[in-house]
Amino acid sequence: MxxxxxxxxxxxxxxxISSDEAAEPLAQESLALQRGHAEALLPLVERVVARVEGGFxxxxxVAVTVGPGSYTGLRVGLAAARAVGLAAGVPVVGVTTLSxxxxxxxxxxxxxxxxxxxxxAAIDARxxxxxxxxLSPDGGIVVPPALIPLAxxxxxxxxxxxxxxxxxxxxxxxxxNAAGGRAVVPEGHTAPEIAWVASLGLVADPDHALPxxxxxxxxxAQPQDHARLPRR
Numbered sequence: 001m002x003x004x005x006x007x008x009x010x011x012x013x014x015x016x017i018s019s020d021e022a023a024e025p026l027a028q029e030s031l032a033l034q035r036g037h038a039e040a041l042l043p044l045v046e047r048v049v050a051r052v053e054g055g056f057x058x059x060x061x062v063a064v065t066v067g068p069g070s071y072t073g074l075r076v077g078l079a080a081a082r083a084v085g086l087a088a089g090v091p092v093v094g095v096t097t098l099s100x101x102x103x104x105x106x107x108x109x110x111x112x113x114x115x116x117x118x119x120x121a122a123i124d125a126r127x128x129x130x131x132x133x134x135l136s137p138d139g140g141i142v143v144p145p146a147l148i149p150l151a152x153x154x155x156x157x158x159x160x161x162x163x164x165x166x167x168x169x170x171x172x173x174x175x176x177n178a179a180g181g182r183a184v185v186p187e188g189h190t191a192p193e194i195a196w197v198a199s200l201g202l203v204a205d206p207d208h209a210l211p212x213x214x215x216x217x218x219x220x221a222q223p224q225d226h227a228r229l230p231r232r
Contacts, residue, residue, distance in 0.1 A: 002026070002052075003061045004084060005198035006045065008037040008077035009069030009097045010123070010167070012191060015041075015048045017059070018198035025195050027051035037076045045080065056088050063201025065192065066094035067214035068123060068131040068147070074213045081211055091206040096214055097123060098133040098145050099200055100192035101165040108186075109137045117161050118142060122153055122168035130168035131216055132156070147216040150175065157183055165189035 007014045013036075016028030027048045031040055049055050064081035067074050085092035101121035105112075112119065123131040125147055132153045134143035143156050153172050157164075159181040164173050167190055173183035201209075 001060045001202060002058055003063055003198050003201050004045070004049065004059045005063040005095075005194055005201055006041070006077050006081050007065045007097075007100075007192060007194050007197050008041055008073040008080075009065040009067055010073065010191065013037050013040045013044060014194035014197075015045045016194045016198050017048060017052050018195065018202065020202050025198060028194055030194055037073050041076055041080050045084070056084070059084070059088055059090055061090050061201060061206075062088075062092045063095050063197055063204065064092065064211055065097050065100065065197055066212060067097060068125070068145070068216045069097055071215070074215075078211055078213060085211075092211045093201050093204040093206050093209040094211040094214075095197050095200045095204065095209065096145065097121075097192050098131060098166075100196045101189065102133065102135055103196040103200055104189060104193065105163050105165055105186070106135065106137075106139060109139075112137045112161075112163055115161060117163050118157060120153075120157060120162055120164045120169070120172070122164055122166045122172045124166075124168040124171070125217065130166075130172065132168075132172075134162075145214065145216065154179070157181065167191065 001020045013033045014030035016025040018025045062081045062085045064077045081092050098121040105119045120134040133145045154175045157176050161182040169185045173185050176183035
């Protein structure tokens, strides 16, 4: 099976094509972007697909990050993934950014087994909050995906030991260590890797891993009731 994976949830625009018969992606490209995902994504996808024999016709599935992340970024990625899936007649599956961050920690879980390590993903949500999820080394859910204050994430980690990933991981780890606990952020694990999005997409169940946004936070904009005009 070949899968096209797309990620625009956070501060990158990335795509890759992977196969369940190959250990490494067949083609991939990633751009560091804070804005401009809508303009960059489709040309990037076309470049990645062009590097693989068979092009779009050789794709059996599409995976896309569904959040948590940027409202605009998520909409861009989901729209592109659904369009490719519809045009190619293949299923589209959703992968959370927290799962993509946790995947490499789980893959190296032998480094933490027997030592009681908590495996956590923390994405900086600003204003002193993080998107957070935590697992045991065997993959059991300790803390489900949630938007929580950074201090609460620190409480969940406790004294550790813990291995953390994501843009919010350094802040959580620093607070844990300052309190006398033990938390580490393995090198290279502060952002989701598109290859892991593809790997998770290959094993996802299309009936359950739906391509729907996982925001975890309501919109900042609120209707101005005091300025609403009466209906006629």
